[in-house]
Every structure is written in structure tokens, then in C-alpha cells.
Amino acid sequence: MSIKVGIVGYGNLGRGIECSINQNEDMELVAVFTRRNPATVKILHKNVGVYHIDDILRFKDKIDVLILCGGSATDLPVQTPALAKDFTVIDSFDTHAKIPEHFEKVDAAAKQGGNVAVISCGWDPGMFSLNRLYASAVLPNGKDYTFWGKGVSQGHSDAIRRIEGVLDAKQYTIPIIEALDAVRSGETPEFTTREKHLRECFVVAEDGADKEKIEEQIKTMPNYFADYNTIVHFISLEELHANHSGIPHGGFVIRSGKTGWENENTHVIEYSLKLDSNPEFTASVIVAYARAAYKMKNEGAVGCKTVFDIPPAYLSPKSPEELRKELL
Amino acid sequence: MSIKVGIVGYGNLGRGIECSINQNEDMELVAVFTRRNPATVKILHKNVGVYHIDDILRFKDKIDVLILCGGSATDLPVQTPALAKDFTVIDSFDTHAKIPEHFEKVDAAAKQGGNVAVISCGWDPGMFSLNRLYASAVLPNGKDYTFWGKGVSQGHSDAIRRIEGVLDAKQYTIPIIEALDAVRSGETPEFTTREKHLRECFVVAEDGADKEKIEEQIKTMPNYFADYNTIVHFISLEELHANHSGIPHGGFVIRSGKTGWENENTHVIEYSLKLDSNPEFTASVIVAYARAAYKMKNEGAVGCKTVFDIPPAYLSPKSPEELRKELL
Numbered sequence: 001m002s003i004k005v006g007i008v009g010y011g012n013l014g015r016g017i018e019c020s021i022n023q024n025e026d027m028e029l030v031a032v033f034t035r036r037n038p039a040t041v042k043i044l045h046k047n048v049g050v051y052h053i054d055d056i057l058r059f060k061d062k063i064d065v066l067i068l069c070g071g072s073a074t075d076l077p078v079q080t081p082a083l084a085k086d087f088t089v090i091d092s093f094d095t096h097a098k099i100p101e102h103f104e105k106v107d108a109a110a111k112q113g114g115n116v117a118v119i120s121c122g123w124d125p126g127m128f129s130l131n132r133l134y135a136s137a138v139l140p141n142g143k144d145y146t147f148w149g150k151g152v153s154q155g156h157s158d159a160i161r162r163i164e165g166v167l168d169a170k171q172y173t174i175p176i177i178e179a180l181d182a183v184r185s186g187e188t189p190e191f192t193t194r195e196k197h198l199r200e201c202f203v204v205a206e207d208g209a210d211k212e213k214i215e216e217q218i219k220t221m222p223n224y225f226a227d228y229n230t231i232v233h234f235i236s237l238e239e240l241h242a243n244h245s246g247i248p249h250g251g252f253v254i255r256s257g258k259t260g261w262e263n264e265n266t267h268v269i270e271y272s273l274k275l276d277s278n279p280e281f282t283a284s285v286i287v288a289y290a291r292a293a294y295k296m297k298n299e300g301a302v303g304c305k306t307v308f309d310i311p312p313a314y315l316s317p318k319s320p321e322e323l324r325k326e327l328l
Numbered sequence: 329m330s331i332k333v334g335i336v337g338y339g340n341l342g343r344g345i346e347c348s349i350n351q352n353e354d355m356e357l358v359a360v361f362t363r364r365n366p367a368t369v370k371i372l373h374k375n376v377g378v379y380h381i382d383d384i385l386r387f388k389d390k391i392d393v394l395i396l397c398g399g400s401a402t403d404l405p406v407q408t409p410a411l412a413k414d415f416t417v418i419d420s421f422d423t424h425a426k427i428p429e430h431f432e433k434v435d436a437a438a439k440q441g442g443n444v445a446v447i448s449c450g451w452d453p454g455m456f457s458l459n460r461l462y463a464s465a466v467l468p469n470g471k472d473y474t475f476w477g478k479g480v481s482q483g484h485s486d487a488i489r490r491i492e493g494v495l496d497a498k499q500y501t502i503p504i505i506e507a508l509d510a511v512r513s514g515e516t517p518e519f520t521t522r523e524k525h526l527r528e529c530f531v532v533a534e535d536g537a538d539k540e541k542i543e544e545q546i547k548t549m550p551n552y553f554a555d556y557n558t559i560v561h562f563i564s565l566e567e568l569h570a571n572h573s574g575i576p577h578g579g580f581v582i583r584s585g586k587t588g589w590e591n592e593n594t595h596v597i598e599y600s601l602k603l604d605s606n607p608e609f610t611a612s613v614i615v616a617y618a619r620a621a622y623k624m625k626n627e628g629a630v631g632c633k634t635v636f637d638i639p640p641a642y643l644s645p646k647s648p649e650e651l652r653k654e655l656l
Contacts, residue, residue, distance in 0.1 A: 019589050023469050044589050100653050120656055127462065129656045130640055131599075134455065136655070137616040137643035138609075141351050184602075259612055261347050261372050265604035267612075269455075274512075276593035281466075284587055284595075288465040308651050312458055313636040315465035323636050325428050327464070328448055328457045 002028040003294045005287075006059060006087075008079065009069035010034055010041050010050070012247065013092065016283030017067050018044050024287060026317045030063055060086050064297075065290045068092075081105040084304075085113040088297045090290050092122040092282060099125065107304035116297040117304045121289045122282040123273060124148070128253050130307050131271040135255035139267060142257020143188040147175035147196060151249025151278060159224045160201055163217050165209030168237060170244040172200045175252065186256045186266040193227040200231045204240050249278035288315040330356040331622045333615075334387060334415075336407065337397035338362055338369050338378070340575065341420065344611030345395050346372050352615060354645045358391055388414050392625075393618045396420075409433040412632075413441035416625045418618050420450040420610060427453070435632035444625040445632045449617045450610040451601060452476070456581050458635050459599040463583035467595060470585020471516040475503035475524060479577025479606060487552045488529055491545050493537030496565060498572040500528045503580065514584045514594040521555040528559045532568050577606035616643040 005021055007014050010032050021027045022044075029048050034041045038050040051059075056066075066087040070076050072095045080091045084106050093102050099120055110117040120126065124146070132144055153173050160169035179196050182189050201218055205211055215232045218225055250273045259265050275281045289307070292314035296305065313320055318327075333349055335342050338360050349355045350373075357376050362369050366378040379387075384394075394415040398404050400423045408419045412434050421430050427448055438445040448454065452474070460472055481501050488497035507524050510517050529546055533539055543560045546553055578601045587593050603609040617635070620642035624633065641648055646655075 016587070019587060022589070023587070096656070099656050100649065103652055125656045127466070127597075130462070132655045133640050133644060133651060134458070137619075137640075137645075138455070138612050140645075186602075257612075259344070259347060259351070259605060259608040261350070265608050267604060267609050268602040270598075270600045270602075271459075272598045274514075274596040274598075276595060277587060280587040280593050281595050284466050284585075291465075306652060306656055308641040308648065308656065309639050311637050311639050312461050312465075316461060317465075317468075320636065321428065323461060324431055324634060327460045328424070328427050328453045328634055328636065 002026055003291060004028055004030045004062060004064045005290060006031045006033060006056075006063040006066045007069060008033045008053065008056070008066060008083070009075065010043060011069065012279035013283055014069040015044070016277070016280040017069060017287060019280060020283045020287040023284075024291070024317065026291070027287065031059055056083070057086060063087060064294050065090060067286060067290055072098075077102060077105075080117065080119060081109040084109040084115055084117040086115075087113075088116045088293050090118040090121055090286055090293050092126075092286060093120045094122065094125055096125065103304050103306070111303050114302055116293045116301050118289050118293045118306065118310070119304060120306055121286050123275075123285055124251065126282075126285050126307055127273070128251065128271070131253040131269075132255070133308060135253070135257075135269045135271075139255055139257025139259070139269065141259070141263065142255050142267075144253060144255035145179075145183045145191075145196075146251065146253050147180060148251040149173040149175050149197065149249065151251070151275070152244075152247050153199075156199065156201075156224055159221060160203060160218055163214055165206050165214055167204040167206050168240055169201060169203045170240060171202075174198050174200055180252060180254070183254045183256065184268055184270065186268055188256060194229055198229045198231065199225055200233070202233050202235050202240060202244050204237045205234055246276065247278045248276055249281075250274045291315060291317065330354050331619060332356055332358045332390060332392045333618060334358055334384075334391040334394045335360045335397060336381065336384070336394060336411070337403065338371060339397065340607035341611055342397040343372070344605070344608040345397060345615060347608060348611045348615040351612075352619070352645065355615065355619070359387055384411070385414060391415060392622050393418060395614055395618055400426075405430060405433075408445065408447060409437040412437040412443055412445040414443075415441075416444045416621050418446040418449055418614055418621050420454075420614060421448045422450065422453055424453065431632050431634070439631050442630055444621045444629050446617050446621045446634065446638070447632060448634055449614050451603075451613055452579065454610075454613050454635055455601070456579065456599070459581040459597075460583070461636060463581070463585075463597045463599075467583055467585025467587070467597065469587070469591065470583050470595075472581060472583035473507075473511045473519075473524075474579065474581050475508060476579040477501040477503050477525065477577065479579070479603070480575050481527075484527065484529075484552055487549060488531060488546055491542055493534050493542050495532040495534050496568055497529060497531045498568060499530075502526050502528055508580060508582070511582045511584065512596055512598065514596055516584060522557055526557045526559065527553055528561070530561050530563050530568060530572050532565045533562055574604065575606045576604055577609075578602045619643060619645065 068091040156171035253271045256268045396419040484499035581599045584596045
């Protein structure tokens with residue numbers, strides 16, 4: 001008896017989910033849903049159908065968990081509450097400031113449908129959030145820091161591409177090693193934005209474009225670049241494709257704290273990720289939590305959950321006895 | 329309304345628990361219990377009583393969670409099941425091979441008494457176990473490695489002290505950096521014991537003792553040293569006290585795994601601890617889980633739990649709403 005999974009939305013994340021399901025023997029891909037013409041969407045599994053999203057309710061009794069792979073800006077705020085009425089769902093909603101509002105809407109819908117819904121699953125929010133929570137609970141007298149990178153920021157790459165004269169671009173967020181080392185040493189400095197990360201951009205300009213002007217527009221762009229030290233390289237399209245086509249990412253959550261009767265001892269907890277593929281790793285986290293959602297639903301749980309609410313054992317295909325014996 | 333805590337056993341760990349309770353505003357130390365003459369046990373809180381363990385049942389309605397700070401060899405196998413009948417308890421039982429047996433006994437006792445019992449809490453077993461579980465669930469096609477140190481091994485230090493001619497000794501377990509780096513690079517090598525850790529010993533010999541013979545006895549000691557590269561330094565008692573009186577520890581849990589349709593992408597997850605005081609950090613983990621035990625008991629949970637069974641949110645004094653807003 002395998003867990004029957006449906007995927008809604010087939011971009012990088014949806015493809016990552018498809019690959020991840022393949023690595024988990026207790027899971028089975030049942031269907032992929034798309035807003036596009038299904039005939040135009042080619043997936044990796046030869047024997048699994050692609051359907052239009054309008055047909056999804058026909059699968060209500062054929063799917064145990066529906067994994068929503070849309071974007072946080074406009075897709076998930078609508079899709080997750082809508083689908084939580086009829087399915088056990090999981091999403092990777094990552095607009096941190098809007099998580100409380102998203103939670104409330106999804107919780108109401110999931111309760112109405114008697115379903116479990118997991119939101120904001122991935123690595124940040126997700127595994128990084130977990131590490132912030134565990135570390136702050138264990139070392140209450142301390143301070144934590146999250147660093148991202150080295151990795152590709154899709155939002156910043158897009159912002160550069162919107163500049164006139166830019167053909168294509170890739171932006172890397174890079175944590176500043178001196179800041180990392182200060183935190184690792186047990187110090188608890190206050191950093192400016194500029195002191196924590198730098199931004200490195202690889203830009204393909206149109207023939208005859210004013211490169212100095214493009215560079216200036218990037219470096220002074222509010223919110224995206226103005227508060228950072230930014231390095232801009234102009235390269236050819238061939239070079240961009242050859243050396244910058246991957247989607248690596250990663251980062252660090254570090255908390256240091258004091259213990260002892262007079263705070264005489266210092267401890268440093270560090271969690272880090274080094275990822276070749278941001279969407280595939282995000283997908284791997286989501287698939288493990290899809291298993292948890294399935295188990296919780298089977299036990300009668302109802303409503304919206306986050307990584308904070310889910311017992312770790314639920315993520316694993318192993319039994320509690322096996323986990324205690326092999327991993328504790 | 330604070331969580332009322334009792335401590336059973338007042339050594340390094342019990343003292344660490346006492347300090348940690350002081351850092352958590354929602355917790356209050358109610359009593360310390362000892363097998364010694366209570367009059368001889370001096371604790372840090374002036375206004376908290378020390379009682380003989382035989383008087384503990386008088387506190388049945390005055391204590392929310394009892395934290396057991398005895399040893400895993402002989403204390404906890406008896407104490408935890410015995411006390412779980414009358415109290416919500418938590419221990420740091422760390423004999424990995426005997427955890428399943430300990431779990432069964434404690435589970436039966438806790439169910440008999442209608443209590444919650446948390447076992448094997450600390451950093452290994454504990455936070456390291458959690459990281460092994462999360463990482464293996466997220467990257468099923470991978471391999472994980474646990475390295476310990478640099479830190480003091482009490483067991484190995486004791487083993488050296490039992491050698492004839494040795495006055496005192498301290499042994500450090502040190503992870504081998506080349507092995508760490510290989511694992512961090514995403515390789516999945518098979519290591520021999522000798523390739524993962526080395527052992528460094530600081531030994532104070534009696535006047536006139538045969539140092540060559542002591543060194544030979546250490547390096548060839550089965551189970552403890554024979555399978556490792558071991559470095560032995562002879563130092564004075566003054567030097568031992570001046571430079572080796574701390575109890576630092578730490579370590580690394582690293583898992584690398586592949587994702588993608590053809591396993592084309594590699595990811596590395598690393599969790600590490602750098603601890604000035606092993607018992608104080610262990611205590612800090614236990615106190616956070618004592619809060620979780622209290623919450624679970626209040627919600628009607630019963631039986632034995634480990635870190636695998638406990639939703640992360642239960643460790644924090646913050647509400648689920650605060651956690652979602654601030655840490656997710």
C-alpha cells in the first residue's frame with residue numbers, strides 16, 4: 001500500500017517532486033495537474049497522466065496527498081485554501097510576512113473539509129525554521145543568525161532582467177565569511193545588511209547597450225541591491241549558459257548562547273545546507289512532509305500544520321521501533 | 329503559573345539543570361533529591377530544599393516534571409521506570425544499544441501511572457538523533473556520518489585513571505579533519521574507526537612510575553584505544569588543573585545525498601555543536617524537553633516518548649502563533 005500523490009503545477013519544483021517520489025518506495029505518483037494544455041506538458045513518468053487543473057475533483061478519492069507547486073505571490077494564496085477543502089495538501093508558501101494570514105485561511109478550509117494541510121514547507125521556511133526553533137528553545141540566552149547562499153536568487157535575477165538593455169542575468173547571494181566566522185566564534189554582533197551578504201551578478205547585455213548605466217542601475221536598485229555591496233560581471237550568453245545554468249543554493253543557521261550560573265559557558269549550534277539544486281532539495285523536504293501529512297490524516301488529525309507541529313518520526317518511512325533502534 | 333521542576337541526582341548534570349531552569353522564566357525549581365545525606369549537598373538556589381530520595385513521593389502533587397540526572401549504567405534503568413509511575417519524568421539514558429529495552433520498561437510504567445516519560449534526551453542521543461532522522465528522511469538516497477569532538481570522554485579518562493601509576497588523566501576525542509572534509513564534499517566513503525577519530529590523552533603519572541609502560545598500556549587497551557591512533561602527553565597535576573579542567577565537547581552530523589531523475593545533484597546537510605560545557609548543554613536540551621513533557625501531559629498524552637515523537641513547537645515557551653510569525 002503506497003501513498004498516492006498528485007502534483008499541482010509542473011515547473012522546477014514539480015519536476016523535483018516527481019524525482020523525489022521516485023526515491024521513496026512507499027510513495028506513488030498518480031497524476032500531475034496543470035493550468036496549461038495537458039498535452040503540452042511532458043513529465044518524466046511515462047505511465048502517469050497529466051490533467052487539466054479543472055479536472056482535479058475527479059481524483060478526490062484517488063489521491064492521498066496533493067503537493068502544490070505554484071508560486072507564493074499569486075498561486076498558493078488561492079490554491080491552497082481552495083484545494084484543502086477536498087484534499088490533504090502541502091505547499092511551500094514562502095512569503096514570511098504573510099504566513100500567519102495564509103495559515104488562518106488554509107486552517108479554516110482544511111477544517112471545513114476534514115483534511116490536513118501543511119504549509120510553508122521546504123528549507124526556508126522549513127528546515128531552517130526548525131533549526132531556529134530548536135536552537136532558541138535549547139539556548140534561550142542567545143542569539144541566532146541566518147545566512148543564505150552561496151546560491152541563485154530567482155527574484156534578484158529577474159529584477160536585473162527587467163533592466164533595459166539586459167538580455168539575461170543570474171544573481172548569486174553570497175554570505176560574508178568574516179560575519180559567519182564572528183558568529184561561529186560565539187560573538188553576538190549586530191550586522192548591517194551589507195555586512196552579512198554580498199551580491200554577485202552575471203549579466204548578458206544586448207549589443208551596444210550602455211554597460212556602465214546597467215551596472216549603475218543594478219547597484220542602486222532599492223530593496224534588491226542598494227543596501228548591499230554588489231559585484232557586476234558582463235559575460236556572453238554562451239558563458240552564462242555554460243557556467244551559470246544550475247540552481248544551487250544553501251545557507252547557515254547559527255545560534256550561540258550562554259549557560260551556567262553566571263553565563264560563563266558559550267555554545268554554538270550550526271546547521272548548514274550546500275545544495276546543488278534548490279528546487280530538488282525543496283522538493284525532497286516537501287515529499288518527506290507529505291508522508292507526515294498522510295500519517296496525520298490517517299490518525300484523524302485535521303487543520304493546518306507547519307514543520308513546528310509535526311513529530312519528526314512522521315517524516316520517516318521507518319517504524320518508531322526501527323527509528324529508536326537505528327537512529328536514536 | 330510556572331512549570332514546577334524537581335531534580336533527582338546532583339552531579340554535573342543536576343547542577344546544569346539547576347542553571348538552565350534559571351534561564352527559563354516559565355520554569356521553577358521546587359526540590360532537589362539525592363541519595364546522599366541532603367545536608368551535605370549544597371545547591372545554587374538558596375531558597376530551594378534538598379531532600380532524600382526516599383521522601384520523593386511526598387512531592388507527587390507539588391512537581392510537574394521530574395528530571396532524572398543519574399547515570400545510564402545502573403541508575404536510570406531502575407529509577408526511570410520506578411518514578412514514571414508517580415511523576416512525569418525525563419532522563420538522558422545514553423546507552424544506545426539498550427534504548428529499546430529501556431523504552432519498553434519506561435513506557436509500561438508511565439502508562440500504568442498515566443504519565444508522560446521522555447527518555448534519551450540530550451545531544452547524542454537527542455539533537456544528533458533528530459538531525460540523523462530529519463536528514464535521512466529528506467535525502468533517502470544518501471549516507472550520514474556522526475563525528476564527535478573535540479571533547480572530553482569521561483569513560484576514556486576513567487579507563488586511563490585505572491592504570492597502575494596514573495594519578496589523574498583527561499582524554500580528548502578528536503574528529504579527523506580529512507574525514508570530515510571528505511564527507512562535506514559529498515563523497516560517501518567507508519571509514520575505519522581509526523580514520524574518523526583520534527584520541528589525545530593528558531596523563532599525570534605518579535613519581536617514579538614507568539611512563540613508557542603506561543603509554544603502551546593506554547595505546548593497546550582494547551575497545552578504548554587499540555583501534556585508534558592515540559597521542560599520550562605526560563604533564564604535571566598543576567598543568568592538568570590549569571589547562572584541562574573544563575568539560576568541552578561537540579561534534580558533527582553530516583548527511584550527503586543525491587536527487588534528480590538520474591541522481592545528478594548532490595546535497596550536503598551538516599549539523600554541528602561546539603560546547604564549552606557538555607553537561608550544561610545536555611541540561612539545556614533536557615529542560616526544553618521537560619517543557620514539552622509538561623505540555624503533552626496537560627493535553628492528556630500518556631506513555632514513553634523520545635525526541636522523535638515530540639512536535640518541535642512543544643519545546644518553546646512561545647505560542648504557536650508567535651512561532652509562526654517570528655521563526656517560520
